[in-house]
Amino acid sequence: MEIAVRTLDLTKRFGDLVAVDHVDLEVRRGEVFGFLGPNGAGKTTTIRMLVGLTTPSEGTALVAGYDIRSDIVEVKRRVGVVPETSNLYDELTVWDNLLFASRLYHVPRGERAERVEGLLETFNLQGRKNTKFGRLSKGLKRRAVVAAAMVHRPEVVFMDEPTSGLDVLSALSLRRYIKGLRLKDTTVFLTTHYIEEADQLSDRIGLIVEGKVVTVDTPENLKNAIAYKPVIEVHFKENPDPSLITEVESLGRVEREGRVVKVFAEDGVGALDTLLHIISRYKMGIEYLNTSRPSLEEAFVSLTGLSSEVMLAEKDRGRG
Amino acid sequence: MLKDELRGIYYILLKDLRAYYFKPPNISWGILFPLVLSLAFSLRSPGDLETLAPGLIAMAAVFGTTSMEAIVITFERRTGALERLLLAPISLKSILLGKILGGAVFGAMISSIMTVLAVTGFKVRVAAPVWFAASLLLSLLTLSALGALVAVSVKEVFEAQTLSNYLRFPMIFLCGVFLPVEAMPLPLRAVAYFLPLTYSVDALRASVTGAQNLSGLMIDMTVLTLFLIAFFTAGNNLLKRSLK
Numbered sequence: 033m034e035i036a037v038r039t040l041d042l043t044k045r046f047g048d049l050v051a052v053d054h055v056d057l058e059v060r061r062g063e064v065f066g067f068l069g070p071n072g073a074g075k076t077t078t079i080r081m082l083v084g085l086t087t088p089s090e091g092t093a094l095v096a097g098y099d100i101r102s103d104i105v106e107v108k109r110r111v112g113v114v115p116e117t118s119n120l121y122d123e124l125t126v127w128d129n130l131l132f133a134s135r136l137y138h139v140p141r142g143e144r145a146e147r148v149e150g151l152l153e154t155f156n157l158q159g160r161k162n163t164k165f166g167r168l169s170k171g172l173k174r175r176a177v178v179a180a181a182m183v184h185r186p187e188v189v190f191m192d193e194p195t196s197g198l199d200v201l202s203a204l205s206l207r208r209y210i211k212g213l214r215l216k217d218t219t220v221f222l223t224t225h226y227i228e229e230a231d232q233l234s235d236r237i238g239l240i241v242e243g244k245v246v247t248v249d250t251p252e253n254l255k256n257a258i259a260y261k262p263v264i265e266v267h268f269k270e271n272p273d274p275s276l277i278t279e280v281e282s283l284g285r286v287e288r289e290g291r292v293v294k295v296f297a298e299d300g301v302g303a304l305d306t307l308l309h310i311i312s313r314y315k316m317g318i319e320y321l322n323t324s325r326p327s328l329e330e331a332f333v334s335l336t337g338l339s340s341e342v343m344l345a346e347k348d349r350g351r352g
Numbered sequence: 353m354l355k356d357e358l359r360g361i362y363y364i365l366l367k368d369l370r371a372y373y374f375k376p377p378n379i380s381w382g383i384l385f386p387l388v389l390s391l392a393f394s395l396r397s398p399g400d401l402e403t404l405a406p407g408l409i410a411m412a413a414v415f416g417t418t419s420m421e422a423i424v425i426t427f428e429r430r431t432g433a434l435e436r437l438l439l440a441p442i443s444l445k446s447i448l449l450g451k452i453l454g455g456a457v458f459g460a461m462i463s464s465i466m467t468v469l470a471v472t473g474f475k476v477r478v479a480a481p482v483w484f485a486a487s488l489l490l491s492l493l494t495l496s497a498l499g500a501l502v503a504v505s506v507k508e509v510f511e512a513q514t515l516s517n518y519l520r521f522p523m524i525f526l527c528g529v530f531l532p533v534e535a536m537p538l539p540l541r542a543v544a545y546f547l548p549l550t551y552s553v554d555a556l557r558a559s560v561t562g563a564q565n566l567s568g569l570m571i572d573m574t575v576l577t578l579f580l581i582a583f584f585t586a587g588n589n590l591l592k593r594s595l596k
Contacts, residue, residue: 108441119432123371135363136440
């Protein structure tokens with residue numbers, strides 16, 4: 033398995049503060065790696081070290097096979113960066129901004145126009161190609177920034193809070209694009225404070241708190257790692273028979289509210305099977321039924337000891 | 353690779369000229385500034401224009417190089433746009449050089465207009481045009497490197513403006529633009545010898561009047577080159593330190 037990013041004891045200190053504390057990570061080639069943590073946890077500082085915007089105090093990292101300490105220019109050739117702020121040039125048009133990016137990243141002269149056109153099409157920006165970047169809406173700016181980061185077809189893309197502050201549709205379309213990158217064998221290193229976003233997009237997630245990586249695993253494994261009892265919620269068409277409830281109680285604790293019955297099952301899938309069997313014997317009609325599993329949010333709380341609201345609250349404070 | 357670095361410098365220069373320097377308000381200021389300056393001095397001292405012209409050209413170079421450049425760099429740093437350049441696969445030195453060339457080209461535009469006005473309007477005759485061009489070019493690069501150093505040493509646009517003025521105005525008065533350095537009291541003369549504009553004015557004056565003493569001109573050029581290297585190195589170090 034090829035490794036796109038490997039950090040070795042990566043550490044960053046600002047005076048007495050250890051912003052990134054001896055981080056060892058491996059990001060596999062072609063995966064979307066979600067780096068999840070509250071504001072100030074060290075996500076952005078880690079990215080800044082990996083792309084050469086700040087030097088590590090200790091340790092190092094290999095990005096696309098090159099050492100960030102000794103071969104940073106080679107690293108920069110192979111990575112694309114989508115920073116948290118949309119920082120293209122306000123006074124240049126979208127076309128000129130992308131063309132400038134292609135020149136700066138040494139895209140061959142004959143390919144530049146074609147690549148820029150292709151990106152304008154991918155990000156649905158053709159109608160705005162002659163508009164100055166400063167006059168675009170927030171969503172369009174974000175799309176242009178992602179397009180600029182992709183113009184040299186990077187092996188690894190670092191995205192720092194790519195959907196932060198975007199409207200629902202823009203965020204959705206950007207997430208779709210990120211998912212698509214996986215098919216092109218592009219590695220995505222994504223930081224986000226949106227737990228659901230990390231869950232939807234990431235092949236694996238690293239949780240970072242106070243500069244230290246708490247754990248790295250797939251979203252599914254993170255969810256399965258915490259102890260839970262699945263809840264089966266049944267909405268009957270009419271009030272259920274009391275004897276049915278008595279029978280169901282053998283599966284676990286039962287809560288009933290009118291036509292709604294919740295079963296806190298000890299044995300997840302097995303319990304569902306038995307429950308459906310009982311219901312069919314009583315010939316009770318069901319409006320709908322759902323089962324819930326622990327969310328990544330619950331896993332985050334369990335694994336980090338932090339409240340999931342910390343992520344949003346701290347982010348808002350940072351903006352204010 | 354050297355080729356990539358040179359291309360990077362060129363594209364940064366091109367982008368800066370397009371995005372900032374060659375905007376209509378800046379071009380009109382660039383034309384108006386030397387016009388007003390030459391008009392004011394032709395009315396004030398009509399008989400002494402040949403002596404004044406090199407100083408006025410140097411003054412146009414000072415304002416042309418430093419005024420916009422300090423704003424461009426601090427503005428880009430403020431908006432995060434400078435970070436785009438720092439992320440690019442080129443060295444810090446090339447980024448800084450691209451920025452310095454932007455200021456130098458704008459300064460060249462303004463000081464060239466001033467030169468044309470001096471030659472056509474004041475009937476000033478440039479005795480050694482090649483030396484004049486070389487002195488002006490070196491002055492533009494040195495003053496632009498000073499502007500870049502000021503810009504990377506501060507965080508805010510207004511700080512860059514204030515610090516630039518702290519350097520610009522004493523230079524205008526101490527470096528022989530209006531009053532010969534030799535005629536100034538010793539303490540002020542001592543300060544003047546630590547300012548690059550003194551050597552720019554001296555070199556431009558020598559090439560306009562016809563350099564009697566080539567070694568004096570060579571000393572001016574050498575000192576200007578040393579200032580250029582010192583400003584560039586200090587600017588590069590400050591930029592590097594900002595990445596720590």
